Amino acid sequence: MPQTGATQAAEAAARRSYGKLVAFLAARTRDVAAAEDALSEAFAAALAQWPASGAPDNPEAWLLTVARRKQVDAVRTRLREESYAQHALLLEELAEAPDDGGIPDDRLRLLFACTHPAIDEAVRAPLMLQSVLGFDAATIASAFLVAPATMGQRLVRAKARIRQAGVPFEVPPRALWAERLDAVFAAIYAAYAEGWTDAAGADPARRNLAEEAIWLGRLLVALLPEEPEASGLLALMLHSHARRDARREGGEYVPLPWQDPRRWDATMIDEAETLLWRAGQRAAPGRYQLEAAVQSAHAVRQRGESPDARAILQLYEALWQLTGSPVAALNRAVALAEVEGAAAGLRALAPLEQEQRLNEYQPYWAARAHLLVACGWRAEAAEAYQRAIGLERDPAVRAFLQRQAARVSPAA
Template sequence: MTGFDGRGGPSDGPSRDPVERIFREEYGRLIASLVRRFGDIDIAEDAAGEALVTALEKWPESGVPPNPGAWLTTTAGNRAIDRLRREKLRESKHQAAEMMHDDTPHEPTGVITDDRLRLIFTCCHPALAPEARIALTLRLMGGLTVAEIASAFLVQETTMGQRITRAKAKIKGAKIPYRVPAAEDLPERIGAVLAVLLLIFNEGYLSNSDGDPIRADLTGEAIRLARILHELLPEDRETTGLLAMLLLTESRRAARVRHGELVPLDEQDRGGWDRALITEGHALVRECLAANRPGRYQILAAVNAVHTDAPSAADTDWSQVAALYDQLVRLDPSPIVALNRAVAIAELDGPEVALAQVDRLPLSGYHAWHATRADLFRRLGRSAEARQEYDAALACCDNTAEIAYLTRKRGELV
């Protein structure tokens, strides 16, 4: 687990459990509540950071309070009020600071009543570039470090830091309101929101940070928000598809790491998969198939449905998986989609055919590309080349469980 910096965001320092563990779990909820209340991201982050410092000072002696989330929210709110008063900001912000004492009913919050989901939609305002929307929401809602977000985007950390800073400045400079989008505005925001939830989930499912290789707090938060979004937009099939995909992927979590090492899909104990999540996910996929309006997340959900439907790895219908990726390539011709398609082609047409496809992809900085090439070389008996690719994969891999797996596979080469 990572630590946190003085501005309330996570840092790369050592963890001081249980305070920092609780803070990270509560971070998204805390920031969302503070932004809704005070209307300023910087104030929210600073107040959250000060609340963490106070918790680190008090909790080791007094003990963790019964409701640590409420304690952090109250403490951070008080710090924000102190700052507003101290800096003598404009009267409108003084009024915002007094909200904790205001007994009058709040104005209606619109179609979205969850603070965190409301902030996601706010950060996904059309005035922001798509990359900035996702990065800022991951920073504020997922509690991810700039380094973690940069890894998810396959860009340099400095580039991502500048992107987040510009996004926050844009919100302030353009006076983008912290309000719930009207129902008719939801469709134009949904694409970026779905991308945010997937990236939060992916960071939890194969974490790039120090500590646990799988972070159930992030996967659980992504699923929770996806459920809320699905309830709000039950007719949006891509929202349905994303929820189905997350559920089916999460169903395999318990079998994915053993003794600190990543267990690939074909080696997992399928008896350890969560059948309730699989049943729910399959039902959602059937809803998407019945609607017959395919999209990216629906297709990815269908791929996961094929895998979770097979009683064993040998029973996997790879022709169906390949056909689904063929369809996805037409909708999303990205190199990562092509890489995943090549894995299915290797099962159908052999590793040599797949390797020719993988070699054409511009993914030399992506560890999964090297790991895939290593596996294909291994299957072709080209051990020296496989060893080089395992080394390259290890050089750009951060997940501890995946590092353990790649190290073992490299050591098995003859």
Template structure:
């Protein structure tokens, strides 16, 4: 029994550590002067927590405890290596708890960490991977799965990115106000990817990671506060709020609930109202962009009292605008879903099967196969639908999504 309790306690501690990881590491990067040192110190703090918390109990503020313990471990490590002048100086700086340089226009360690990870000197895929690792606390295996690359490849990518930050002396700060607009697009892309990983986790253990959606929204609010006149920043925040508003109704009995079937009475109406107000701000400016259009789509969905009241014509027009800006296979796929509501599943399936990247980017994308499966089901093509459901199941590890797809597949005639 005690062994089982130990396993449970350790699992709970590791969950807390994962949730607090971004906050802890961001604080330590500033105090210890480097990403590797911060990660090593955080790992040492986890070891101490696994030893002490089952005996002493979980502290009232686990994140602060982990940060303090990790900082002490990091300082001790630097002091042990005082034979090198640079590290001795770093230890003195940590003692004084003063930043290495001006930290920028906002005092937030996690936002500074995102801007560091999204520096133009880093390749775009490295920016996303590094942010998911450091801020989101995702494992290398989880990030590799999200990028559809081998774990060893992702580990090398992250290692190279951290080395680039160190060797190029990329500063740990939010850029100066004049440099913010040109740097913010990369940051927005990464924040939205962090949100998506929380909203529909790639993990086989947790269908939704609300600590990631919450962190992404917090960062979105900071960006909006920094750049209130940039409509795409406003649109990103509106988009995340409107999607997050539906989270209480997205799961039922361990199964994913698609939008048309959700209990709209469970939606967070305060978030819906805030998101709608932000969309109206964007409309008043009149410079539509990707995030603004996606936010407007979600505003139409959340404005409808029932699924039957959804204004699909308006959503189709928004997707037409979005496709003109971003003619990607993913936008085309979502546009086809709208066509199914306006023109029927046969027309939509023809559009889906004409997608140019069907054999490439979409071939391993679960939503592509799930969309085809649903359209085939609606057309009565049960055997083809079953094969598409199987392909969708093979492409996702999310337990709630797998439960939903499995049930729909097994409901097919002859299933």
């Protein structure tokens, strides 16, 4: 098998089964970091061996077998360095685990293990993204507006805490779910957002992430039919995903207001609307229901209606009051500009200038540039566009921002 074929086979296995493999390996040892290390060595072995021997019929089972052998070797090394009693039972359990290729999907257990009270609340969702979906620290840091080095340190400490505290890998009693669900929701939505930004599916690390997140969202709704935020989260993802085909025209990025609603997925929108309606019957509004309601307000374009700008502003106002999030404040400012004009939007943005978390956030600079243009501040707008362009990873979005910047440049 050519080198590229081996790489593609390994990447496909990683996309399909990374979380399942880590969850299965870590369930026995309670050591997420060691499980990830063993799996990384297995992937390295695959890249070394598969080009010559060909990819196995069951790549996941091959990777699991090699990773478990790496775990056994690691335990044996510790046996030589520490007391035998401390690791002997673990070694026996690893050695006796079946090699029949059956890989149970323990991702839900791993998700809840990451929300254990022994784990710092701020790192629970990032830990899920790395352990369950294989994100690197830099990508996670970007999603949570944190410096990569800081996020890396937090993740290392959290994995050590799981091992030291002997955190159980199990779905807790339902009475304990409520206090842990926020982190589970946050991780799933962050995974969706990462996949959503790769509309063309060009990035192997993010390909199929959106579908994976929606699958996890459906699982939560099935497990928690009475939890309105679970339905709200799934509704939000479905509303966004319904527009995936309209976000590109001839390879060029198309912002939401310019999209052709005839290209939106009507079936997916209907499902999202049903979920949102059911969630609303519980009379317990939350972040995801509010965000889904914003998407629902835009979806009326599919029926030939115009979005209600004042309703969207009210929803963002409620979201900002509920979360205090700088991103919610940014969206509120943009919505305010639609109702009261660009100058009002700029005034609402002013307090965010000191918000460090937005310094590296492309949508902040793009929104600021748009409002500055509307107010006639072309030089300042051009500078803001340059900041946005430098922060954008998606080539199509970057090209769109460059076209916008060109219209306000001195030469133009």
